Amino acid sequence: MNDVTVARQGTRPGSSDGFEEVLVDVKNLKMYFPITEGAFIPRVVAHVKAVDDVSFKVFKGETLGIVGESGCGKTTTGRCILQLEKATSGEIIFDGQDITKLNAKEMIGVRKRIQVIFQDPYSSLNPRMKVGEIIGEPMKVHNLIPDEADRQKRILHLLNVCGLASAFADRYPHEMSGGQRQRVGIARALAMDPEFIICDEAVSALDVSIQAQVINLLEDLRDEFDLTYLFISHDLSVVRHICHRVAVMYLGNLVELADGDELFDNPLHPYTRLLLNAVPIPDPDIEKARAHEIIKGEIPSPINPPSGCVFHPRCPNAVDNCSKQIPQLREVKPGHWVACTEV
Amino acid sequence: MALLELQELQTQFFTSAGTVKAVDGVSYSVENGETVAVVGESGSGKSVTAMSIMRLIPWPPGKIVGGSIQFDGKDLLSLSDEEMRKIRGRDIGMIFQEPMTSLNPVLTIGMQLTEPMIAHLGMSEDEAMAKASKLLGMVGISEPKRRLSQYPHHLSGGMRQRVVIAMALACDPKLIIADEPTTALDVTIQAQILELMKNLTRELGVAMIIITHNLGVVARYADRVNVMYAGRIIESGTAQEIYHNPKHPYTLALLKSVPRMDKQRTDKLDPVDGQPPDLTRLDGGCSFRPRCRFATDECAKSFPPLEEVKPGHASACFQKNNLAAEVKEVVG
Numbered sequence A: 001m002n003d004v005t006v007a008r009q010g011t012r013p014g015s016s017d018g019f020e021e022v023l024v025d026v027k028n029l030k031m032y033f034p035i036t037e038g039a040f041i042p043r044v045v046a047h048v049k050a051v052d053d054v055s056f057k058v059f060k061g062e063t064l065g066i067v068g069e070s071g072c073g074k075t076t077t078g079r080c081i082l083q084l085e086k087a088t089s090g091e092i093i094f095d096g097q098d099i100t101k102l103n104a105k106e107m108i109g110v111r112k113r114i115q116v117i118f119q120d121p122y123s124s125l126n127p128r129m130k131v132g133e134i135i136g137e138p139m140k141v142h143n144l145i146p147d148e149a150d151r152q153k154r155i156l157h158l159l160n161v162c163g164l165a166s167a168f169a170d171r172y173p174h175e176m177s178g179g180q181r182q183r184v185g186i187a188r189a190l191a192m193d194p195e196f197i198i199c200d201e202a203v204s205a206l207d208v209s210i211q212a213q214v215i216n217l218l219e220d221l222r223d224e225f226d227l228t229y230l231f232i233s234h235d236l237s238v239v240r241h242i243c244h245r246v247a248v249m250y251l252g253n254l255v256e257l258a259d260g261d262e263l264f265d266n267p268l269h270p271y272t273r274l275l276l277n278a279v280p281i282p283d284p285d286i287e288k289a290r291a292h293e294i295i296k297g298e299i300p301s302p303i304n305p306p307s308g309c310v311f312h313p314r315c316p317n318a319v320d321n322c323s324k325q326i327p328q329l330r331e332v333k334p335g336h337w338v339a340c341t342e343v
Numbered sequence B: 001m002a003l004l005e006l007q008e009l010q011t012q013f014f015t016s017a018g019t020v021k022a023v024d025g026v027s028y029s030v031e032n033g034e035t036v037a038v039v040g041e042s043g044s045g046k047s048v049t050a051m052s053i054m055r056l057i058p059w060p061p062g063k064i065v066g067g068s069i070q071f072d073g074k075d076l077l078s079l080s081d082e083e084m085r086k087i088r089g090r091d092i093g094m095i096f097q098e099p100m101t102s103l104n105p106v107l108t109i110g111m112q113l114t115e116p117m118i119a120h121l122g123m124s125e126d127e128a129m130a131k132a133s134k135l136l137g138m139v140g141i142s143e144p145k146r147r148l149s150q151y152p153h154h155l156s157g158g159m160r161q162r163v164v165i166a167m168a169l170a171c172d173p174k175l176i177i178a179d180e181p182t183t184a185l186d187v188t189i190q191a192q193i194l195e196l197m198k199n200l201t202r203e204l205g206v207a208m209i210i211i212t213h214n215l216g217v218v219a220r221y222a223d224r225v226n227v228m229y230a231g232r233i234i235e236s237g238t239a240q241e242i243y244h245n246p247k248h249p250y251t252l253a254l255l256k257s258v259p260r261m262d263k264q265r266t267d268k269l270d271p272v273d274g275q276p277p278d279l280t281r282l283d284g285g286c287s288f289r290p291r292c293r294f295a296t297d298e299c300a301k302s303f304p305p306l307e308e309v310k311p312g313h314a315s316a317c318f319q320k321n322n323l324a325a326e327v328k329e330v331v332g
Helices: A074-081 A104-111 A131-141 A148-161 A166-170 A178-190 A208-225 A236-242 A260-265 A270-278 A284-289 B046-053 B081-087 B109-121 B125-138 B157-169 B187-204 B215-221 B239-244 B249-257 B324-331
Strands: A022-037 A043-059 A063-067 A089-094 A114-117 A196-200 A228-233 A245-250 A253-259 A330-333 A336-338 B004-015 B018-030 B035-039 B062-071 B092-095 B175-179 B207-212 B224-229 B232-238 B307-310 B313-315
Touching (some): A022 A074, A022 A228, A043 A063, A043 A074, A043 A089, A043 A228, A063 A074, A063 A236, A074 A089, A074 A228, A131 A148, A131 A166, A131 A178, A148 A166, A148 A178, A208 A236, A245 A260, A245 A270, A253 A260, A253 A270, A284 B215, B004 B046, B018 B035, B018 B046, B018 B062, B035 B046, B046 B175, B046 B207, B092 B157, B109 B125, B109 B157, B125 B157, B157 B187, B187 B207, B215 B239, B224 B239, B224 B249, B232 B239, B232 B249
Parallel strands (some): A063 A228, A114 A196, B035 B207, B035 B224, B092 B175
Antiparallel strands (some): A022 A089, A245 A253, B004 B018, B232 B313
């Protein structure tokens, strides 16, 4: 449907721009989860359209943010790229090869290069393993560093890189705070020396002061190890801070994609505009001066999404045509893509 | 006289790991009709303070060990359980974070909404049902009559939180305590719910304590702010003063570490180093001292008292008048 081929235009303070080499190319990704009825002979009665024809590219070295509310498909998109879900259709081209077509054995090689950091540092670490074992496990499984002593050395190095003292290697997750656990999760992701890390709400569960520490760590690591991040989050303030480009999803669709500053300063899609307006800014003067435009209603069911533009029932700018025509993602100015016919 | 006045409230939990001083000498007041925010990170004691006001601290292991709570002319800590029960849900309403866990999954919305009105106000079932339907309309739920016979699982998270707000308002309370009322909700639903709470509390003249970790929510909705750290209030003042003229290094550090959606990406966030303290091992000094850039020897000796820097703005820091240079850097 919409192929976002765009050389990066944006300029951003504090980042080296001009990312041109495509690392991940997601083309027309669809993920429909079947809903079945009947205990003995299950038959498919409907589908949850979690991701419905989404295309985007991630350039080497950049951080691409995916934002949206619960159920918009941002996490499912990440899980499809990780091959934790088998996509219904579409291509995911990682470094030149379509990984949706790989078999389990071929996938092992790719898996090393794509890692993930999850939201909840409490449930994503095995409570019965020591921190050192948690970080060492992937290196052992993939036979990356067969020698035990070398592996120990690397575990301690990774702990230190992530700002944890070497003594933490002998601790269990329950002995650590949330921020420390998240650092362990990051160290584990780094263990495989990956190129691409999917951060799925990686800082959302942390307190403000700890969150800032972890954000800084992620930024430092990105520069140090030439990492590319797909940063999935509902927290728009964090996304603005960390991402070079930002994609906005709504009900399984990508509605807007632009350079970070461009998207936040000049949102074009009505949903993006209302979403940004809903985020309170920590300054009472700004808040008093801002017009609060509240988005009406709730997100419709992805089982039976609205016809035409999925946002039209809640959209203040909707016209008759919006319920009939599915808007295509189009480039309205260099690097700024919007799926709305009224823009 | 203030509607609610806490004086040196102390709540402790007696655990096998030691005594946790969750609330360690907290004093603040809420006037009729005003919205007061309590901000702080996990473990700062903001929720325990609220539970103490409602006298919902479970014993064992928790206990209110000192201080007083004056509400509407009554000393809440000296009331019997029976008398306290008449205040909970009637004069003080409560809104919790998780709308799913604060509603009973096996009772209809109507039963849950009418129960406090029948119990506290002595209404008949019909009267209560009529009022319940009116309340649901007020909180923006469509087809209120039909909703009364539905169960919580029929509703979305945002709708459930609206029901919880309706329950809190059911008995015309004087005060509502909202503990992270929108933390579990999406940002657009959060905006709907907070706007609703603001409008309703203004219309009905209900005072509200809003407990949150979100500095943006505080900036948008609160008249006055209390910042908590390790069981104490370390700064209090109007939202204006707290955000533009902070007088405590922790408040300043929070403002420096929060990413802001209205700011272009600057070089780095400036986080507070280290971890919050272990509440079983607090010494006599300032509990923020190990993470503080302004700490001096004096800070280790005694806990700085919460003192006014100007009328209505107080800070618990010995260095409160030496922060101007860094404040300027942050606030501009």
